[in-house]
Structures are given as C-alpha cells and as structure tokens.
Amino acid sequence: MTIAVPRETTPGERRVALVPGAIERLVDAGLTVAVEPGAGSAAGYPDAAYEAAGARVTEGAVDGARVLVGVRAPTVEQVGRLDAGAVTVSFLPTRSELELVKTLRDKGHTAFAMELVPRISRAQSMDALSSQALVAGYRAAIVAAEKLPRFYPLFMTAAGSIPPARVLVLGAGVAGLQAIATARRLGAVVQAYDVRTAAAEEVRSLGAEFVELELPVLEGAGGYAREMTEERSRKQQELLAPYVANADVVIATAAVPGRTAPLLVTREMVEAMKPGTVVVDLAAEQGGNIAGSVAGEEVTIGNALVWGAMDVPSALPGQASQLYATNVSSMLLLMTTEGVVQPDLDDEVLAGCCVTADGEIRHEPTRSLLEEES
Incomplete structure (x- = not known):
C-alpha cells in the first residue's frame, strides 16, 4: 500500500507533509512511501534523505496511490490520480474547499482534516493545529x-x-x-x-x-x-x-x-x-x-x-515540517493494521476529523454548508 507525498502547490508553501524521520516509522510499520522529487527541498530535506529513509522518489508518486498526505488540501487534479477509495490526510478548510469536498465524496475517498483532530489526550501527537500554532x-x-x-x-x-x-x-x-x-x-x-x-x-x-x-x-x-x-x-x-x-x-x-x-x-x-x-x-x-x-x-x-x-x-519550514510530520505519521499509524491503512471510523479520533467516507459527507457543519448551497 503506497503513501504519496506530493510537492506542495500553494504559492509560498515551503513545508512538506512527511520528513525522512517520519517515513522511517512508516516503513518500519510495513508501509510503502513514494515522494515526488523536490517535495522536501524547500524545508531542507533533499531527495537523497528520503531515499535513505526507505522512500521511493518518483514523479508519479500520486498515480494510483492509496493514501495521499499533504500540508495544504489536495488539488482536484491530484485527487483524480488516486486509486479508487483512497485516503487523504491534510489540512482541509471545508468552507473554502466545498468543490474539493464534493469531488472527494463523489470519488468515494476517505478524507481527514488535520484541523479537526479532537483535543483529547489520545490525540495529542496528532494535534497539527497546536504544533503549527507553536511555530x-x-x-x-x-x-x-x-x-x-x-x-x-x-x-x-x-x-x-x-x-x-x-x-x-x-x-x-x-x-x-x-x-x-x-x-x-x-x-x-x-x-x-x-x-x-x-x-x-x-x-x-x-x-x-x-x-x-x-x-x-x-x-x-x-x-x-x-x-x-x-x-x-x-x-x-x-x-x-x-x-x-x-x-x-x-x-x-x-x-x-x-x-x-x-x-x-x-x-x-x-x-x-x-x-x-x-x-x-x-x-x-x-x-x-x-x-x-x-x-x-x-x-x-x-x-x-x-x-x-x-x-x-x-x-520556519524545517521544524514546522518535522512537527507536522509527527502529527501525520501518528495518524497514519493509528489507521494501520499489518501494513495496511484501514481507518476505523468508530475510533473517536478518526471519526472526529473525517470529512468524507463511503460516498458521504460525515462532517456535519460541512454537510450543512453544502445543503445551504444547493
């Protein structure tokens, strides 16, 4: 099962979703990680460091991936390149990304928003709002x-x-x-x-x-x-x-x-x-x-x-990425069983930050916004 780490496309965004140290944790858990060339360069993480951590560096990292991780929300183009029923993990400001949310829903993808991670003890290592607010x-x-x-x-x-x-x-x-x-x-x-x-x-x-x-x-x-x-x-x-x-x-x-x-x-x-x-x-x-x-x-x-x-x-892209990568990798490991990412949506943490799954909008405020729009 491949986890894709794309280059961030938002102008000025220098962070990367996973750093080499976090990738080592995922590889040890039996997961495969593919990284687009230059994904970590602006944050001070060269391609060679990713390869040394066990990742595959390839321009086609997103193509057919089962899991897509990012700092910013994925683009509609990236979502279209994923395997059917894929998992996405990123910040996902649903109010400004309603069209993207509809695309994720229509394609049957399971999308998690890092800003919605519940503030409970179990989820502290996944609390990306706090880690980035610190910076x-x-x-x-x-x-x-x-x-x-x-x-x-x-x-x-x-x-x-x-x-x-x-x-x-x-x-x-x-x-x-x-x-x-x-x-x-x-x-x-x-x-x-x-x-x-x-x-x-x-x-x-x-x-x-x-x-x-x-x-x-x-x-x-x-x-x-x-x-x-x-x-x-x-x-x-x-x-x-x-x-x-x-x-x-x-x-x-x-x-x-x-x-x-x-x-x-x-x-x-x-x-x-x-x-x-x-x-x-x-x-x-x-x-x-x-x-x-x-x-x-x-x-x-x-x-x-x-x-x-x-x-x-x-x-401060290097350390901001390091902190965020810990949040993302901790969430991925929570979803992983025997080398396969299988989100359990009955889990309090995952349920709290899930926006779409099984062709439905699971996040109530987002669902209400879409109903108002229609």
Whole structure:
C-alpha cells in the first residue's frame, strides 16, 4: 500500500507533509512511501534523505496511490490520480474547499482534516493545529521585535535607563502562549487576554500579566473558545481599548475553529495607537482580529504598522515540517493494521476529523454548508 507525498502547490508553501524521520516509522510499520522529487527541498530535506529513509522518489508518486498526505488540501487534479477509495490526510478548510469536498465524496475517498483532530489526550501527537500554532506564535514575537523601532528589554546604562517594551497578546492558546514566552525571553513586559479565564494560570506561569475584563466566560467544547454575541464583542473592544493604546506591540492570535476570527481591535483603536506601535495579526487569513489587517501584507494605519500574517509556519519550514510530520505519521499509524491503512471510523479520533467516507459527507457543519448551497 503506497503513501504519496506530493510537492506542495500553494504559492509560498515551503513545508512538506512527511520528513525522512517520519517515513522511517512508516516503513518500519510495513508501509510503502513514494515522494515526488523536490517535495522536501524547500524545508531542507533533499531527495537523497528520503531515499535513505526507505522512500521511493518518483514523479508519479500520486498515480494510483492509496493514501495521499499533504500540508495544504489536495488539488482536484491530484485527487483524480488516486486509486479508487483512497485516503487523504491534510489540512482541509471545508468552507473554502466545498468543490474539493464534493469531488472527494463523489470519488468515494476517505478524507481527514488535520484541523479537526479532537483535543483529547489520545490525540495529542496528532494535534497539527497546536504544533503549527507553536511555530506561528514564536515567529510572531520575532517579527514584532524586528519591526519595532525600539528595544524589547530594559537597559540601565551610564547614559540613562531605557524601559522595556510593552507587549499585549490577544488570545492565549498555543500560539499566544508561545508568543508570550518568546517576548518574555526577549525582555519585554507582557500582558495577555483570553476569553477563557482558565488560560490565566498558564499566562501567569510565563511571567506575564493576565488582563481580566468584566465579561461572561466563553469556553466551548474541548477547551476552544466559542463565538460571542455582537453586543458582548463591542463591550470587549471597549474594555480592551486602554490596554491596546498603552502597548508598543500587539500580537493577536484569537481564533474559533471553523469560524471567522473575532474582531478584537477596531479601526478606531488602531488609529489611536501611539507612534511606532507594531501589530501582528496571526488571524489575518481567517478574517483578522485587527481591523484593516490584510493577510500577507504590511500596512500602515495611523501611527501603527500592521502585519497581516500568512502561512507563518512556512517561515520556519524545517521544524514546522518535522512537527507536522509527527502529527501525520501518528495518524497514519493509528489507521494501520499489518501494513495496511484501514481507518476505523468508530475510533473517536478518526471519526472526529473525517470529512468524507463511503460516498458521504460525515462532517456535519460541512454537510450543512453544502445543503445551504444547493
């Protein structure tokens, strides 16, 4: 049974779904892996390393494969080259990929979306959202430090003292916590806010101050944040305004799985920022936490420089790929019995992230979207 690792086709995407170390695990489990030439080159993994790990490097890796793994969703063309009833494992943003989902369904393929992996103990090694958020949070703090026209740490010199930069992190999930930790290591004074009060302990453990607003707690299933009402959103923005105005750096990381990112900072709040403020919006691709941010672009609004993040993990492709490959290979091994990939859709983890199987849409929100469309 062949697992295909194609080159990523999305412009700017430098990650690869499987690295040589992960392929060794799969080969040891009796699986065959075929890799397209150059699939790992941008991430620092040459073809020779894949061959040494036991993979076959071939331009026709996808043709007739039973399993296709990827970082981004597969293309319709790739799906058409797979064996009947194949398995695909990748990120699969169903809201923007409805035509692809229909193709996967119509061809009888079993498609798994890495962003839907349940947040339970058993699935931690497969939690790709967390592994890639770790990379994004670190990178966000570094980018902000590079663009900020002042020091991060406190300096006390014969020429005078320079106070530390003030960093405000919005959202204290994996990305936010890593941004906090990195900014603290660089010497900044950090404040952080999250709608989940349970995040307060983690924020404080990193040496940051947790911003507490007088609002109802919003925490959904699995520890994720959930959507809020428009009235509550306005109140949150109003209460956050003084913290935003006082910050030298604002790093926004808040996201609700499968939904548009919540707007935390309005245009008026951005325009009220002090000169030299740097804003990093990690949620720009999901609609943005910051009004005016544009994914993949750097814009100036009032006194602030606003950097709209796009595919941030690709900036550190080697280690981002290493982490993601562990997630993917762990999922494949969960599906594997005696050298054959046979997904058990009664398994809680696999059922939770399965989008299509047996000619049906199994992911309820996606099925509802398709019904609305028709």
